[in-house]
Amino acid sequence: MTSQLFSPLTLRNLTFPNRIMVSPMGQCSADKGCATDWHIMHLGSLSVSGAGAVVVEATAVNPNGRNTSLDLGLWNDQQADALARVIQFCRQHSVAKFGLQLWHVGRKGSVLPAWERHRPISQEEGGWEVFGASDIAYPGRNEKVSMLSKEGIRKTVDDFVAAARRADQIGLDFLEVHGAHGYLLHNFLSPLTNNRDDEYGGSLQNRMRFPLEVFDAVRSVWPEEKPMGMRLSATDWYEGGWSVEDSVALSKELKSRGCDYITASSGGSVREQQIEIKPNYQVPFAEIIRREVGIPTIAVGLITEPKQAEDILQNDQADMVALARGMIYNPRWPWHAAMELGEEPTFPVQYERAHPTMRRHDFLKSRREV
Structure with missing residues (x-):
């Protein structure tokens, strides 16, 4: 019987060849927001992994929306041209569909890369003004946060729209808004x-207003035939914070506005969060939203084993699974998953001789006799 993990999934006019997604992973390797040769190597490797979907890392919609000065951006045409080169390269040998995640980092921005421990950088050091819903700083990041004004809200919505238009011009297959x-x-x-x-x-309705305005504006310019989703932190993991019930309410609103899927992550809002990290710890969020809202969901978080991923799908907990660090550690995870689940992995022709059958004595003997 065909495994669920290697069955196709269709959203709107797009069919993913399987249900393995490579999550967006920030590389802090851009030059003035432009993709570089590192992105060709990084995304090129993941594009021939056999995954059905590859998502380009969180890409800033304006300079203040960056986390670090080395983040990808899509607020000008030079950045679009640089990324187009990467996507064109990746498509040559891949069966994957390519998406992109749009974001604004908010109050966590103007810091050094992760390998420099996200040390805040001041505007005097080359940093930039940091904006949030309020003027509440994130501990250990920046001391000063500016509350985003109503004019700033309108401009940010416009920046999301402009970036989405560029993503379409590049030829991305689907889009995800980072919420x-x-x-x-x-x-x-x-x-x-x-x-x-x-x-x-x-109120909840008021707090959802800006994210829904962003989604509506982007959906209005994103082609009707192309899927568009949103990543949510389903819970803040802290009393009095954003909850799973809130995520269900927001997901219902998003579905009514043309959202095609929810990536159900969690946490990241406050340092005080209380998370028990273990395999599948976020999968219940995908399951609840899928069941209560009737929208496709993507499960994330410590999904490392093929059988584990297959069970999530078989048990109707999600419609796709997404891997991030696990794909970096093992960029051929989908090949190994296919073999374990009795499916045929997708190899580019240049790598066909790496197929396990090519190492069998009888196969090699037959090839020599021909």
Whole structure:
């Protein structure tokens, strides 16, 4: 029987050849927001992994939306041209569909890369002004955060739209808006980081207003035939914060507006979060949203084994699984998963001789006799 993991999935007019997604992973290797040769190597390797979907790392919609100065951006045409070169290269030998995640980092921005421990950099050191739903700083990141004004909200929505148009021009197959992990849209959603007293703060409906405005505006310019989803932190993992019930309510609103899937992650809003990290620890969020909303979901978080991924799908907990660090550690994870589940892995022709059958004595003997 065909495994669920290697069965196709169709969203709108796009069919993923299997249900393995490579999550977006920030590389801090861009030059003025432009993709570099590192991205060709990184995404090129993942594109021939046999995964059905590859998502380009979180890509900033404006300079203030960056986490580090080395983040990818899509606020000008030079950045679009550089990324187009990468995507064109990756498509040559891949069966994967390619997506991109759009974001604004919010109050966590203007820091050095992870390997320099995200040390905050001041504007005097070459940093930039940091914006959030409110002026509440993220501990250990930046001392000063500017509350995003209503004019800033409108401009940010326009920046998301402009970046989405460029993503379409590049030829990306699908798009994901980043509304998780304590970044700008999540800043507005969580009562822990949003103490506004205008129409963008207070009630759940008000706190959802800005993320929904971003989604509506982007969906209006993103082609009808192409899928578009949103990544959520399903819970803040802290009392009084954003909850799974809130995520269900938001997902219902998103579905009614043309959202095609939810990537159900969690956390990242506050340092005080209380997470018990273990295999499948976030899968229940994907399951709850899928069941309560009736929308396809993508499960993430410590999914490392093929049988584990297959069981998630077989048990109707999600419609796809996404791997990040596991794919870096083992960029051929989908090949190995296919062999373990009795499926035929997808090899580019240049790598066909790496197939296990090519190492069998009888096969090699037959090839020599021919």
